[in-house]
Amino acid sequence: MAPRKAKKKARQSRTWKDIDQDVKAKSMSSTALKRMLLGRCKKAAIFLVLAVALALGARAFLMTEDVSSVLSKAGRSLPIKSIETESDALGHEWILDYLDLNGEGLDLLGIDLAEMKQRLESYPQIVSADLARQFPDTLFITIEEREPVAKVFAADIERGRVTLLVDGEGVVYEGFGYDSKRVKALPSLDGIRLKRKDGVFEPIDGMEMVAKLLSEAQSIAPHLYRSWRVVSLAESPNILVKSRFAREMIFEPSPNSFRRQLAELDYIIDYHKGRSLSRVDKVDLTLQTQVPVTRASVVQ
Amino acid sequence: MYRSKVIAGIEIGTSKVAVLLGEIVEGRSLNIIGMGQSSSKGVLKGDIIDFHDASDCAHAAILSAETQAGVKIDGVYLAVSGSDIDGFPSEASVNVTSPDRRVSQEDIDQVSGIAKGRELGDNRAVIHHLRRPYRLDNRLVEKPLNLEGDRLEASYWTVHGNGRKIGDAMHIINGFNLHVDDVILSALAVGSVVASEEEKKSGCLVIDIGRGSTDYAMYQHGRCMVAGSFPLGGDHVSNDLSIGLRMRLGQAESLKRRFGSSIVEHKDKSEKVWLNNDFEIGDRPIPLWSIEKIIELRMTEIFEVVQKKLGSYGRSERLPGGVILCGGGTDLKNTEQCAENVFGAPARLGDNGTMATGDLRKSQYSVALGLLKFGLQYQNKSNAEGGQEAGFLGKLKGLFQ
Numbered sequence: 001m002a003p004r005k006a007k008k009k010a011r012q013s014r015t016w017k018d019i020d021q022d023v024k025a026k027s028m029s030s031t032a033l034k035r036m037l038l039g040r041c042k043k044a045a046i047f048l049v050l051a052v053a054l055a056l057g058a059r060a061f062l063m064t065e066d067v068s069s070v071l072s073k074a075g076r077s078l079p080i081k082s083i084e085t086e087s088d089a090l091g092h093e094w095i096l097d098y099l100d101l102n103g104e105g106l107d108l109l110g111i112d113l114a115e116m117k118q119r120l121e122s123y124p125q126i127v128s129a130d131l132a133r134q135f136p137d138t139l140f141i142t143i144e145e146r147e148p149v150a151k152v153f154a155a156d157i158e159r160g161r162v163t164l165l166v167d168g169e170g171v172v173y174e175g176f177g178y179d180s181k182r183v184k185a186l187p188s189l190d191g192i193r194l195k196r197k198d199g200v201f202e203p204i205d206g207m208e209m210v211a212k213l214l215s216e217a218q219s220i221a222p223h224l225y226r227s228w229r230v231v232s233l234a235e236s237p238n239i240l241v242k243s244r245f246a247r248e249m250i251f252e253p254s255p256n257s258f259r260r261q262l263a264e265l266d267y268i269i270d271y272h273k274g275r276s277l278s279r280v281d282k283v284d285l286t287l288q289t290q291v292p293v294t295r296a297s298v299v300q
Numbered sequence: 301m302y303r304s305k306v307i308a309g310i311e312i313g314t315s316k317v318a319v320l321l322g323e324i325v326e327g328r329s330l331n332i333i334g335m336g337q338s339s340s341k342g343v344l345k346g347d348i349i350d351f352h353d354a355s356d357c358a359h360a361a362i363l364s365a366e367t368q369a370g371v372k373i374d375g376v377y378l379a380v381s382g383s384d385i386d387g388f389p390s391e392a393s394v395n396v397t398s399p400d401r402r403v404s405q406e407d408i409d410q411v412s413g414i415a416k417g418r419e420l421g422d423n424r425a426v427i428h429h430l431r432r433p434y435r436l437d438n439r440l441v442e443k444p445l446n447l448e449g450d451r452l453e454a455s456y457w458t459v460h461g462n463g464r465k466i467g468d469a470m471h472i473i474n475g476f477n478l479h480v481d482d483v484i485l486s487a488l489a490v491g492s493v494v495a496s497e498e499e500k501k502s503g504c505l506v507i508d509i510g511r512g513s514t515d516y517a518m519y520q521h522g523r524c525m526v527a528g529s530f531p532l533g534g535d536h537v538s539n540d541l542s543i544g545l546r547m548r549l550g551q552a553e554s555l556k557r558r559f560g561s562s563i564v565e566h567k568d569k570s571e572k573v574w575l576n577n578d579f580e581i582g583d584r585p586i587p588l589w590s591i592e593k594i595i596e597l598r599m600t601e602i603f604e605v606v607q608k609k610l611g612s613y614g615r616s617e618r619l620p621g622g623v624i625l626c627g628g629g630t631d632l633k634n635t636e637q638c639a640e641n642v643f644g645a646p647a648r649l650g651d652n653g654t655m656a657t658g659d660l661r662k663s664q665y666s667v668a669l670g671l672l673k674f675g676l677q678y679q680n681k682s683n684a685e686g687g688q689e690a691g692f693l694g695k696l697k698g699l700f701q
Binding site for chain 2: 021
């Protein structure tokens with residue numbers, strides 16, 4: 001019985017409410033069309049005024065309100081529990097000290113990553129820095145440091161003689177956190193004049209070529225590189241190197257011929273060592289196939 | 301906090317389009333704030349036969365009312381009448397299901413659903429389901445909930461019309477970029493204004509004779525028992541005069557207005573009146589008896605059609621509240637007497653005095669006034685239902701309206 005009743009109850013006859021009241025513009029009288037268009041224009045005008053008012057209001061709010069403080073207030077519910085760092089010579093502790101991140105209760109949303117990045121990149125040893133939040137409680141700091149290719153000694157009024165490092169782009173900086181053996185193994189740079197501007201050393205011109213030569217020597221003739229004590233730009237553009245084997249070795253500043261020049265130098269050294277000849281005073285590798293070698297005894 | 305709502309009662313009749321604007325304040329009181337009227341074109345016997353002409357006339361009247369009131373209309377209550385409006389009783393009964401034999405809301409919903417579920421023919425659309433009093437074990441009850449009994453009967457008078465014709469009338473309103481909130485049978489709108497609650501309870505009949513159609517609504521126990529419309533009206537009286545006395549329709553209309561009476565007053569057949577009363581060529585004397593006789597026959601016929609459609613509800617003992625006459629067709633002298641002769645019950649001319657003053661008391665505004673009254677009642681009902689459902693949220697929402 002129940003389903004029968006339900007069927008009867010569900011039956012519905014059509015009413016006037018089922019008649020579609022949508023109307024097309026062509027069915028309207030001219031009066032109605034004018035009225036409708038006027039109404040739409042009014043609505044559009046009101047919408048426009050509201051939109052402009054909203055935009056002006058938002059602009060005024062952003063100009064008067066300190067948005068950063070508002071954001072930091074809103075994010076105090078995410079304390080930092082872990083800070084992960086990735087760097088070369090600069091250690092984890094140094095980074096935390098430098099960025100004042102040793103305190104308690106730091107908020108992940110409250111810290112200003114852009115400001116920290118700017119602070120890190122203003123340190124001469126750092127090429128670039130990346131900071132990232134990993135929710136809910138970890139901060140990642142990745143630092144790319146300069147690669148020193150040579151060292152240079154400078155006189156400081158307060159500290160006396162200080163050792164500075166020079167990278168492949170000629171940037172001079174006071175290295176921090178490097179292993180002393182690594183610094184000691186670097187050749188000294190000579191024949192240059194350090195200039196300061198706004199408390200910072202100006203980059204050294206011509207270092208790109210020196211860096212390429214040193215890099216090439218390090219990779220294909222490490223036994224030669226290890227004996228190099230001084231690299232000088234005194235005869236720029238030629239590169240002058242002083243080593244245990246020769247007082248002066250002059251390289252032509254041509255990256256394509258560095259391999260050839262190093263091979264010739266290696267041959268000359270082997271030749272001299274094999275014949276127990278006296279110490280070489282000067283090797284000029286700039287003349288390509290002709291390599292004049294001056295021995296100490298000849299000069300004396 | 302309620303926002304006032306402006307509603308319009310619109311009647312697109314055969315002779316005129318009448319628009320009344322009402323402002324519903326705080327969902328309770330109604331102020332009539334605007335009125336617009338225009339002569340009607342494109343409407344014949346209550347049916348729209350020329351959409352554009354009818355639209356132009358209706359839109360002119362709406363615009364006039366809006367301009368007068370200086371407001372925009374929020375919703376429209378539209379009157380319908382015409383040749384194809386019809387009605388039938390829909391009845392159903394169910395056994396009371398609860399063990400204690402008390403009527404539950406489920407019983408009421410079920411019996412109402414079955415009664416209203418009768419399917420109509422193609423293109424027919426329901427306009428109203430007019431509920432009559434319930435019967436519980438053959439005794440009349442108004443609200444059967446929780447009353448004890450075995451069998452519950454529900455009865456409705458279902459008013460329906462041609463969906464396409466109703467749609468035409470609605471699309472005229474939609475064409476003014478307005479939405480039709482409700483469609484109401486003209487007779488019901490008139491009845492809500494001219495008949496008092498006491499008359500409706502004791503039993504009365506409201507007849508609105510328009511130019512092209514006649515609408516009727518019979519009330520008993522405070523509810524409408526039968527209502528309908530048929531395509532006979534004042535135009536047919538004029539048409540009969542025109543044919544019977546061999547004159548143009550305009551002349552017949554003029555003669556009807558000047559000398560018309562719904563019963564024969566002048567039995568002297570030699571008593572004559574002038575057709576045009578200008579003593580020029582073509583003017584001729586017409587027997588007054590002939591005019592009155594033709595009108596009496598036609599008016600009697602109209603009342604007899606109503607009586608036939610009412611069936612047993614048209615008997616005089618069911619009409620102690622009498623017959624209430626409205627519309628332009630009842631402007632003729634002695635129409636009340638003619639109605640009394642047919643129905644055997646007292647008859648009077650309807651008056652809008654309970655709702656309006658001045659010009660609005662004229663019966664030509666009865667339909668539009670009744671529509672506004674329906675709008676107010678609907679608003680009251682919506683507020684009452686909305687208030688119960690929405691609660692605090694509703695009040696909060698009201699603050700932003």
